[in-house]
Amino acid sequence: MIIKQVSVFLENKSGRLNEVTKILSNAEVNISAFTIADTSDFGILRMIVSDPEKACSVLKENDFSVKTTDVILAKTPNKAGSLSKLLGILQEEEIFIEYMYAFSMDNEGAVIVIRPTRVEYCVEMLQKHSTELVKADELYRL
Amino acid sequence: MIWNETIECASRDEMMSIQSERLIRTVQRVYHNTPGYRAKMQAKGLVPGDIKSIEDISNLPFTEKTDLRDNYPFGMFTVPMSEIVRLHASSGTTGKPTVVGYTRNDLNMWSENVTRALCMAGVHQNDIVQVAYGYGLFTGGLGLHYGTENLGATVIPISGGNTQKQIQLMQDFGSSVIACTPSYALYLAEAMREMGVDPKSLKLRVGIFGAEPWSENMRKEIEAQLSIKAIDIYGLSEVVGPGVSCECEHQVGMHVNEDHFVPEIIDPKTLEPVAPGEVGELVFSTITKEGIPIIRYRTRDLTRLNYDKCECGRTLVRMEKCMGRSDDMLIIRGVNVFPSQIESVLLEMSETEPHYLLIVEREGTLDVLKLMVEVQEQFFSDEIKELEALRKKIRNNIQSTLGISCDVKLVEPKTIERTAGKAKRVIDNRKI
Numbered sequence: 001m002i003i004k005q006v007s008v009f010l011e012n013k014s015g016r017l018n019e020v021t022k023i024l025s026n027a028e029v030n031i032s033a034f035t036i037a038d039t040s041d042f043g044i045l046r047m048i049v050s051d052p053e054k055a056c057s058v059l060k061e062n063d064f065s066v067k068t069t070d071v072i073l074a075k076t077p078n079k080a081g082s083l084s085k086l087l088g089i090l091q092e093e094e095i096f097i098e099y100m101y102a103f104s105m106d107n108e109g110a111v112i113v114i115r116p117t118r119v120e121y122c123v124e125m126l127q128k129h130s131t132e133l134v135k136a137d138e139l140y141r142l
Numbered sequence: 143m144i145w146n147e148t149i150e151c152a153s154r155d156e157m158m159s160i161q162s163e164r165l166i167r168t169v170q171r172v173y174h175n176t177p178g179y180r181a182k183m184q185a186k187g188l189v190p191g192d193i194k195s196i197e198d199i200s201n202l203p204f205t206e207k208t209d210l211r212d213n214y215p216f217g218m219f220t221v222p223m224s225e226i227v228r229l230h231a232s233s234g235t236t237g238k239p240t241v242v243g244y245t246r247n248d249l250n251m252w253s254e255n256v257t258r259a260l261c262m263a264g265v266h267q268n269d270i271v272q273v274a275y276g277y278g279l280f281t282g283g284l285g286l287h288y289g290t291e292n293l294g295a296t297v298i299p300i301s302g303g304n305t306q307k308q309i310q311l312m313q314d315f316g317s318s319v320i321a322c323t324p325s326y327a328l329y330l331a332e333a334m335r336e337m338g339v340d341p342k343s344l345k346l347r348v349g350i351f352g353a354e355p356w357s358e359n360m361r362k363e364i365e366a367q368l369s370i371k372a373i374d375i376y377g378l379s380e381v382v383g384p385g386v387s388c389e390c391e392h393q394v395g396m397h398v399n400e401d402h403f404v405p406e407i408i409d410p411k412t413l414e415p416v417a418p419g420e421v422g423e424l425v426f427s428t429i430t431k432e433g434i435p436i437i438r439y440r441t442r443d444l445t446r447l448n449y450d451k452c453e454c455g456r457t458l459v460r461m462e463k464c465m466g467r468s469d470d471m472l473i474i475r476g477v478n479v480f481p482s483q484i485e486s487v488l489l490e491m492s493e494t495e496p497h498y499l500l501i502v503e504r505e506g507t508l509d510v511l512k513l514m515v516e517v518q519e520q521f522f523s524d525e526i527k528e529l530e531a532l533r534k535k536i537r538n539n540i541q542s543t544l545g546i547s548c549d550v551k552l553v554e555p556k557t558i559e560r561t562a563g564k565a566k567r568v569i570d571n572r573k574i
Contacts, residue, residue: 005524007522007524009517009522009529009552009554010554011552011553011554011557016554037525037526038526039526039529039530041551041552042517042529042552042553044524044525044526044529046524063554063555063556064554064555065517065518065519065521065522065554065555066519066522067519067522067523067524069524098525099525115524
């Protein structure tokens with residue numbers, strides 16, 4: 001239930017993001033979702049990929065600072081109100097979120113990537129509320 | 143006015159005889175009182191009796207900043223602490239400062255030399271001297287302060303910073319002399335323009351500038367902007383502080399108070415004396431200091447000496463404006479900065495070797511220090527707030543260790559250029 005997200009340190013200058021995607025492309029690693037958190041000088045690229053271990057090793061070989069972070073992927077129906085429902089659960093169970101982002105896999109459903117302060121607890125609570133979570137093997141096959 | 147004409151205009155023979163007598167005494171003093179000096183002399187097979195005149199000075203061993211650091215804090219003092227009446231310190235290479243101690247006689251000697259320097263600069267009893275060097279462990283403020291009092295002029299001990307007040311006091315008190323770093327002088331000129339104060343409406347006529355390198359162009363700029371005569375003063379705490387040498391009104395090199403501080407120029411590679419008039423590293427021996435006499439101290443400043451008599455009538459040897467350094471020390475806003483100090487700050491924050499690059503720029507009139515740090519794995523966090531906290535921590539630690547602020551920029555690994563495997567640590571973009 002816990003997914004390894006790959007985070008990369010990027011300087012805020014042209015071509016850096018493309019450099020990462022080229023390296024992953026050559027290694028045949030698929031990116032399912034990504035988001036960039038940025039400041040004026042630097043950013044952090046966060047990605048959900050098909051093979052986190054391989055992604056880390058090829059990026060490290062190319063001198064990037066890379067780290068994996070545990071995140072949770074919650075499946076929600078692709079329709080109005082479903083994000084609000086999920087956030088309601090998190091609020092009710094007092095789960096604090098460092099950051100989150102979303103992607104859509106098909107017309108049926110959307111996936112919300114959540115980085116809570118307490119990962120295990122969040123998994124437990126979401127399951128208690130019957131939220132469907134993406135399993136690692138399911139994702140890495142994508 | 144020449145403060146001490148007998149000395150400052152002495153013939154070369156007279157000067158050498160004074161220097162010889164004083165050097166012999168100093169060598170005896172350090173040999174018998176400082177184990178470090180004794181050991182160094184013994185290693186060269188020297189006993190005090192081998193030093194018979196000033197011409198034997200080049201046989202003596204050198205002293206370096208590391209000697210002061212290794213004997214931190216008081217190991218090089220030659221008198222008991224009961225005779226030390228003041229301490230000063232300057233930044234060292236590893237965060238530990240180098241400490242110097244002064245006896246009552248040392249302070250009088252220092253004041254005397256600063257007074258001579260002030261007279262060289264054309265300052266007299268009726269002047270009001272605004273001392274805008276920092277007061278404290280740094281020798282600049284108190285050095286100029288007591289020299290001014292000794293001259294009988296009026297001192298305004300305002301210390302550094304507080305620019306608006308500096309300008310207000312110049313207006314209200316009629317300061318005729320300003321003593322500060324040359325970059326601060328330009329900053330004052332800029333602040334005056336912003337405040338709508340015309341420098342010509344002030345009584346300022348002389349500026350005594352030192353503690354950092356500055357060029358002839360900068361002198362012209364300061365003189366034009368502030369309508370004053372800009373005089374270069376030189377000194378370092380290891381020798382005594384400001385007043386080791388100073389320009390006269392002819393501005394043709396700094397007269398060294400060589401009856402107290404004997405200069406030599408050596409080749410920094412071979413450590414042999416260079417031919418007369420050649421550029422090399424400046425070395426000083428103090429020959430009257432009691433608290434912490436220093437023999438052949440390697441200043442790392444590059445310059446040359448001129449023994450010709452000056453138009454002002456002084457025969458004291460003149461040293462040219464310093465032309466650079468023989469080591470990697472930077473002087474930023476009057477503060478000595480070694481790249482290794484930055485390195486040790488970063489090392490304290492992580493286990494592995496940090497990669498960094500220091501960039502020094504002159505923005506407007508002030509030196510700005512920028513530090514690029516590679517975000518290696520050990521520094522990298524997935525969260526922006528952690529990285530921002532890291533940046534702030536680096537900045538704060540550097541501020542508290544070096545006493546200087548810097549902009550920290552986090553960069554990707556391996557983006558800092560490595561030359562022959564060794565990273566380049568410093569880029570100095572200042573045009574001075």
